[in-house]
Amino acid sequence: GQNIDQPTEMTATEGAIVQINCTYQTSGFNGLFWYQQHAGEAPTFLSYNVLDGLEEKGRFSSFLSRSKGYSYLLLKELQMKDSASYLCAVKDSNYQLIWGAGTKLIIKP
Amino acid sequence: GAVVSQHPSWVICKSGTSVKIECRSLDFQATTMFWYRQFPKQSLMLMATSNEGSKATYEQGVEKDKFLINHASLTLSTLTVTSAHPEDSSFYICSATTGANTEAFFGQGTRLTVV
Numbered sequence: 420g421q422n423i424d425q426p427t428e429m430t431a432t433e434g435a436i437v438q439i440n441c442t443y444q445t446s447g448f449n450g451l452f453w454y455q456q457h458a459g460e461a462p463t464f465l466s467y468n469v470l471d472g473l474e475e476k477g478r479f480s481s482f483l484s485r486s487k488g489y490s491y492l493l494l495k496e497l498q499m500k501d502s503a504s505y506l507c508a509v510k511d512s513n514y515q516l517i518w519g520a521g522t523k524l525i526i527k528p
Numbered sequence: 529g530a531v532v533s534q535h536p537s538w539v540i541c542k543s544g545t546s547v548k549i550e551c552r553s554l555d556f557q558a559t560t561m562f563w564y565r566q567f568p569k570q571s572l573m574l575m576a577t578s579n580e581g582s583k584a585t586y587e588q589g590v591e592k593d594k595f596l597i598n599h600a601s602l603t604l605s606t607l608t609v610t611s612a613h614p615e616d617s618s619f620y621i622c623s624a625t626t627g628a629n630t631e632a633f634f635g636q637g638t639r640l641t642v643v
Contacts, residue, residue: 452631461534461621461634462572506571516562516632520571 421445423519425507430525431497439492439505439522447512453481453492454506456521462506465492494524502526530556532624534635541612541642549607549638551622557602558624562632563595566619578605612642 423443431437443451450469454462468474468483468490480493492505507519531554541547551561560579564572576592578584578599586592596608605624609616619639623632 459619459637459639461637463634464631467631515574515577518572518574 421511421517423507423509423517425505425519425522427520428523428525430527431494433497433499433526433528435497436493436495437497437524439494439507439524441490441492441507441519443488443490443507443509443517443519445509445511445517448485449510449512449514451481451483451490452508452510452516453479453490454508456504456506458504465505497526499526499528530554530624530626530633532558532622532633532635534622534638536638537636538639539641541640543613543642544611546608546610547612547640549609549620549622549640551605551607551624551635553603553624553633556624556626556633558605558626559602560625561599561605562623562625563597563605563607564621564623566621566637572621575607609640612640614642616640617642 425441453465455465456462466481468481473482478495483490504521504523506521508516533552535550563575566572574587575590576584576586576597578597580599580602584597599605619637621637622635625632
């Protein structure tokens with residue numbers, strides 16, 4: 420079966436750095452996405468990785484290792500508004516998005 | 529980025545009635561639209577995939593006669609929840625893509641409460 424694993428919940432301090440990991444086992448791979456979802460809202464796109472390496476976009480960076488089936492989302496200079504769920508999703512061989520359960524990130528002052 | 533508009537944002541209906549949710553891509557042509565359901569504190573669950581002009585492909589366990597999906601044009605897809613029951617209360621989200629290797633753009637979601 421297809422499976423995406425990410426921690427259920429993480430806590431970090433305002434101004435600090437946090438890394439959210441995601442491991443996946445899917446039938447085929449056509450890219451990995453990270454989305455941010457605030458409670459009661461739809462997900463918003465953060466990043467897309469299809470090749471190995473690090474993609475940086477402002478305070479957020481995403482890393483991918485296809486051989487290890489592993490990705491992480493790195494958030495720097497954390498702000499209170501970063502408190503949200505972060506969803507890892509992989510497009511499989513049918514280009515269908517397979518979603519992880521999401522990591523709830525709690526930011527403390 | 530591309531905009532997907534979903535309407536209504538929230539709706540309350542009585543058991544046994546039907547509710548229609550619209551999903552529109554405002555500034556691009558969506559070749560494929562997806563409908564998801566999300567229960568509290570759970571991840572997105574794909575209900576069905578629809579391509580313009582063809583019948584939707586439903587995920588296992590999703591009743592196609594209860595959740596009617598129409599994708600009549602490249603900019604509009606609708607989900608109709610028929611004979612709604614309280615257990616259908618959930619957050620329904622649509623997303624749209626222009627091609628296989630592009631990101632999915634999400635509507636703002638519809639909070640359905642069946643009383």
